[in-house]
Amino acid sequence: MFLPPTDWLPQAPLEPLHLDWLTAAGIEAAILRLDRIDPLISGNKWFKLVEHLKAANNAGAEGIISLGGAHSNHLHALAAAGKRLGFATVGLLRGHPQDTPTVRDLQDFGMQLHWLGYGGYRARHEPGFWQPWLAQYPTLHPVPEGGGGLPGAQGCAALKDQVSQQIGTLGWDDYHGWWLACGTGTTLAGLVLAEAGQHAVYGAMAVPDDHGVAAKVEAIVGETGRYELIDASRGGFAKVDPALLEFIAQTEQASGIPLEPLYTGKALLALKQQIEAGRFVRGSRLIFVHTGGLQGRRGFDG
Numbered sequence: 385m386f387l388p389p390t391d392w393l394p395q396a397p398l399e400p401l402h403l404d405w406l407t408a409a410g411i412e413a414a415i416l417r418l419d420r421i422d423p424l425i426s427g428n429k430w431f432k433l434v435e436h437l438k439a440a441n442n443a444g445a446e447g448i449i450s451l452g453g454a455h456s457n458h459l460h461a462l463a464a465a466g467k468r469l470g471f472a473t474v475g476l477l478r479g480h481p482q483d484t485p486t487v488r489d490l491q492d493f494g495m496q497l498h499w500l501g502y503g504g505y506r507a508r509h510e511p512g513f514w515q516p517w518l519a520q521y522p523t524l525h526p527v528p529e530g531g532g533g534l535p536g537a538q539g540c541a542a543l544k545d546q547v548s549q550q551i552g553t554l555g556w557d558d559y560h561g562w563w564l565a566c567g568t569g570t571t572l573a574g575l576v577l578a579e580a581g582q583h584a585v586y587g588a589m590a591v592p593d594d595h596g597v598a599a600k601v602e603a604i605v606g607e608t609g610r611y612e613l614i615d616a617s618r619g620g621f622a623k624v625d626p627a628l629l630e631f632i633a634q635t636e637q638a639s640g641i642p643l644e645p646l647y648t649g650k651a652l653l654a655l656k657q658q659i660e661a662g663r664f665v666r667g668s669r670l671i672f673v674h675t676g677g678l679q680g681r682r683g684f685d686g
């Protein structure tokens with residue numbers, strides 16, 4: 385019905401990542417460029433959405449209703465997918481009406497928006513939250529914030545295959561582990577499931593501990609799994625400081641890879657700090673996941 389064409393399999397390039405602090409520590413890194421899979425449906429969002437879309441399709445739904453903030457990468461990818469593939473989208477937004485570049489795109493992509501206020505948005509985890517929305521939009525399938533949950537994670541398991549297929553191009557025969565930004569931990573959980581203990585997965589949390597990332601990951605992967613969560617939030621979600629911005633500017637100049645400050649910039653800076661603190665032995669090979677999010681950067685460029 386509104387599934388992507390079977391020949392549309394987004395391929396994320398795996399590229400060597402050369403930065404002086406990696407070289408100094410004797411660490412080899414490669415970057416899986418999810419930001420390059422598509423100009424609009426970018427980053428980890430497509431992988432988190434795909435199983436939700438299949439579930440919606442199986443349920444005979446005509447579209448998707450989901451939630452997010454005024455800079456949400458998830459709503460942006462969802463609205464773009466709806467426009468591209470021809471299904472209806474409704475977005476429930478945090479706070480009061482705002483005019484951000486993301487919101488303007490959502491409207492241009494044809495997403496129907498409802499602003500819930502802050503209290504109304506906080507109620508999203510309460511039982512009965514969806515009831516009135518599903519009564520209003522009975523033909524739509526609800527997707528949790530950020531495209532999370534088990535279906536979201538299952539879609540991200542494909543990232544391991546993309547690395548396995550390309551690892552030879554780096555001249556590597558294996559790698560030690562993954563390093564990636566976490567918001568809900570869904571993408572990390574997908575990798576932990578796919579790896580089944582083969583390689584370690586390190587999650588650099590873009591949100592503070594009280595966002596319950598550990599519990600969300602455990603709810604998906606169970607009590608075992610080879611992963612670790614590291615606080616990379618720098619004092620709060622979306623908190624940006626001069627050292628972070630300086631690091632992003634230097635990295636972009638040295639590597640040519642665009643980063644944004646909320647997820648990928650914080651995750652890479654946390655990796656640098658952990659490497660400098662001696663977390664990885666010389667000769668370690670790491671896969672850094674570029675989870676996209678570049679559209680959201682427009683809201684911070686002033």
Ligand SMILES: Cc1ncc(COP(=O)(O)O)c(C=O)c1O
Nearest residue numbers: 566567568569570571647675677
């Ligand atoms: C750019 C970007 N990177 C990483 C994440 C974190 O992904 P997850 O929620 O699966 O942990 C998100 C969204 O939350 C994101 O938008």
